[in-house]
Amino acid sequence: MIPKLDIPDGLSRDAAESLQGALAAQVVVEDRLGRIETVAGLDVAYDRQGKRATAAIAVLRADDLSVVETRTLDTAIRFPYIPGLLSFRELPAICALLQQVTVIPDLLICDGQGIAHPRRFGLACHLGVMFDVPAIGCAKTPLLGAVCEPGLARGDSTTLLDRGDIVGCALRTRSGVKPVYVSPGHRISVASACEWVLKLSPRFRLPEPLRLADQAARTAQADRLIPHPKKPSPR
DNA sequence: GCGACAG
DNA sequence: ATCTTGTCGC
Numbered sequence: 354m355i356p357k358l359d360i361p362d363g364l365s366r367d368a369a370e371s372l373q374g375a376l377a378a379q380v381v382v383e384d385r386l387g388r389i390e391t392v393a394g395l396d397v398a399y400d401r402q403g404k405r406a407t408a409a410i411a412v413l414r415a416d417d418l419s420v421v422e423t424r425t426l427d428t429a430i431r432f433p434y435i436p437g438l439l440s441f442r443e444l445p446a447i448c449a450l451l452q453q454v455t456v457i458p459d460l461l462i463c464d465g466q467g468i469a470h471p472r473r474f475g476l477a478c479h480l481g482v483m484f485d486v487p488a489i490g491c492a493k494t495p496l497l498g499a500v501c502e503p504g505l506a507r508g509d510s511t512t513l514l515d516r517g518d519i520v521g522c523a524l525r526t527r528s529g530v531k532p533v534y535v536s537p538g539h540r541i542s543v544a545s546a547c548e549w550v551l552k553l554s555p556r557f558r559l560p561e562p563l564r565l566a567d568q569a570a571r572t573a574q575a576d577r578l579i580p581h582p583k584k585p586s587p588r
Numbered sequence: 589g590c591g592a593c594a595g
Numbered sequence: 596a597t598c599t600t601g602t603c604g605c
Contacts, residue, residue: 397595397596436595443595464594465595490594494594
C-alpha cells in the first residue's frame with residue numbers, strides 16, 4: 354500500500370507546522386472502523402547518540418490478542434524532537450516499516466497523541482491520514498489539556514479538554530497505576546478509542562500491541578549494537 | 589516575557 | 596527517547 358502523503362526532507366519548523374494545519378482538515382474523528390480483525394502497535398527506539406532509530410510493529414488478532422507478526426526496521430534520524438512535531442521525527446521510519454507488512458492492520462495504535470495536540474494533528478492523526486486507516490494515540494503523559502485525575506479503578510476515565518474541545522481522555526488501564534492518555538488519531542471517536550485501549554490492555558498499563566512493539570524496538574536496537582540473535586527470523 | 593512541552 | 600542502582604511491592 355502506498356501512502357497518499359509524503360514527509361519532505363529538510364523541512365523547517367514553520368513548514369512542518371503549516372503542513373499539520375493543512376492536513377488536520379483531513380482527520381475524521383468519528384467511527385469509520387469496519388471489521389477489525391487485526392490491531393497493530395507501533396513504536397520507535399533510539400540509539401544513544403540519537404543518530405539511528407528502530408521502528409517496530411506488533412500485529413495482533415483483535416479477538417484473542419495473539420501475535421500475528423512482529424517486525425522492525427532501522428533507519429537514520431532526519432528530524433529533531435520538537436514537542437508538537439513528533440510525527441516528523443518518527444513517521445519516516447514507521448511508514449517505511451508499515452509498507453513492508455503484508456497486510457495493513459485494521460486499527461493502528463501509536464505511542465503519542467492523536468488530536469490532543471496544538472493543531473489537532475498528533476502522530477496518530479498523521480499516521481492514520483497517511484494510510485487512511487483507523488488510528489488511536491495512546492501516550493504515557495499528556496501534551497496539553499486540562500487533565501483531571503480519573504478514579505483509581507481499571508476503566509475509570511476523565512475527559513481531556515483543550516480550548517473548549519474534548520480531545521481525548523485520561524484512562525486508567527490498571528487499578529492504582531498511572532493512567533494513559535488516549536485521543537483519536539483518525540476514523541475513530543474518543544469513546545471508541547478509549548474502549549479499544551481498555552480492551553487491548555487486559556494486564557498491563559499499556560495496550561498489548563504497543564507494549565510488544567516497544568519491546569521489539571528495544572530488543573532490535575540492542576541487537577544492533579551487539580548482534581546476539583537468539584532466535585533468527587525465518588527467511 | 590515566562591513556563592510547559594508526546595517520544 | 597536515553598542515561599542510570601537499588602528497591603519496594605504484587
